Amino acid sequence: MSELKQELKEKIIEQLNLEDVSVEEIADNDPLFGDGLGLDSIDALELIVMLDKDYGIKLADPKEGRKIFESINTMAAYISAKKA
Amino acid sequence: MKNDYYIESYSHVKNGEISVNGKIVFKTLETEFKPVMKAAYKKLVVDYPKFFKMDNLSKLGFLAAEVLLKNESDKDMAMVFSNRASSLDTDRGYQSSIKDSTQYYPSPAVFVYTLANICMGEISIRHQIHSENCFFVMDEFSSETLSYYTNQLLDENKAKKVLCAWVDVDNGKYNAFLYVVSKKGTFVHSNAEINRLYKTTNE
Numbered sequence: 085m086s087e088l089k090q091e092l093k094e095k096i097i098e099q100l101n102l103e104d105v106s107v108e109e110i111a112d113n114d115p116l117f118g119d120g121l122g123l124d125s126i127d128a129l130e131l132i133v134m135l136d137k138d139y140g141i142k143l144a145d146p147k148e149g150r151k152i153f154e155s156i157n158t159m160a161a162y163i164s165a166k167k168a
Numbered sequence: 169m170k171n172d173y174y175i176e177s178y179s180h181v182k183n184g185e186i187s188v189n190g191k192i193v194f195k196t197l198e199t200e201f202k203p204v205m206k207a208a209y210k211k212l213v214v215d216y217p218k219f220f221k222m223d224n225l226s227k228l229g230f231l232a233a234e235v236l237l238k239n240e241s242d243k244d245m246a247m248v249f250s251n252r253a254s255s256l257d258t259d260r261g262y263q264s265s266i267k268d269s270t271q272y273y274p275s276p277a278v279f280v281y282t283l284a285n286i287c288m289g290e291i292s293i294r295h296q297i298h299s300e301n302c303f304f305v306m307d308e309f310s311s312e313t314l315s316y317y318t319n320q321l322l323d324e325n326k327a328k329k330v331l332c333a334w335v336d337v338d339n340g341k342y343n344a345f346l347y348v349v350s351k352k353g354t355f356v357h358s359n360a361e362i363n364r365l366y367k368t369t370n371e
Contacts, residue, residue: 100277103206103220122217129276137273 088160099134100127112156120155128153141166173322174353175361176329179236180369181228181344186212188235189354190368201342205231216294223258223281224342225251226290229335232344233291237331240295240348246327247288247301248317253338254284254305287335299327309334309345311362318349318357334366345369 093107096116100123114120117128128146131153135141141163143149152162180187184204186194194211198204205227209219213234222230229249258281266274280286285303292298300321304313318330329350336343345366355361 101220102217104217126221126277126280133273133275 085160085164088163089156092156092159092163095134095138096121096131100130110156112160114155116153116155116159123153131159135163139163139167173319173349173351173357175355175357175365176348176350176353177236178345178347178365179232181208181232182342182369185369186231186235187369193235201337201340218290221277222290223255223278223286224337225255225257225284225335226281226287228337228342228344229287229333229346230290230294232333232335232346233295233331236346236348237291237295242328242350243296244299244328245295245297245348246299246318246321246330247291247297247333248304248314248321248330249285249288249302249333249335250304250306250310250314251284251334251336252305252307253336255282255286257337257339258282291331297331309366311359311366315357315359315362322349322351 089112090107093110096102096110097105097107102121105121110121117123128149132143132146132149135143143152152158177189179189184196184198185192186208194208196204196207198207201224205224208231212231213219219227219230258278262275262278262282265278266272284305285301288301288303292301302317304317306313314332318332321327321330329348331346331348333344333346335346347362347365349357355365
């Protein structure tokens with residue numbers, strides 16, 4: 085699971101062009117939106133594409149993303165559950 | 169052309185140099201677009217991470233506007249922009265992400281920049297400009313087109329000032345020339361003067 089979390093942080097930084105953010109600066113429980121990383125609605129769509137492209141997971145209902153993308157912890161838990 | 173309007177100030181971004189009113193404010197030996205923009209951001213822009221999410225056209229226009237509007241307080245400013253390649257530079261990248269039906273992963277973050285006028289939107293957000301705007305796509309820089317439209321806006325009191333631009337990115341080549349027109353300024357708002365200022369780094 086910790087490898088997946090590390091991988092998610094690296095992918096988020098690269099794919100969302102978070103130029104001034106390092107992996108070490110993202111805590112597993114940090115909120116990804118709002119006061120945390122400050123991601124926006126377009127970033128949310130990019131994360132949905134990332135789930136599909138890199139993990140083969142399609143979100144049938146984009147509203148699901150609200151819970152899944154809360155933090156690195158929730159994303160990793162969701163991906164692990166889907167892959168199990 | 170009426171001569172009761174003036175060019176307050178102007179900026180250029182080209183060949184690794186950024187200048188305001190002819191004075192160089194940034195220079196790098198880098199030649200590739202991406203490292204030039206990144207280095208210029210690091211030197212000239214204070215904490216605006218959204219810059220790195222922008223497409224190349226928006227980055228170019230954003231930096232040229234950043235140095236030009238640094239001390240501008242009047243937000244009643246229209247925008248008249250122009251270029252040759254429209255958003256082709258970004259369009260090609262987006263097209264390549266959807267051309268293979270077995271690897272069809274269109275990027276929403278790229279798609280939102282597949283219009284040239286998004287560049288004006290980014291500048292408007294940064295400088296809180298709420299006004300008329302227009303983006304012309306034409307074969308080459310045309311002072312006539314820009315000045316005609318600008319005079320019309322000012323004559324009809326649509327705005328106190330107009331931010332005019334040629335901002336073009338295509339295949340690694342980039343060129344931005346921005347200038348502010350109002351009732352006060354250093355240079356007469358004439359086609360001859362606009363062309364002279366444009367050519368100061370484009371000869």
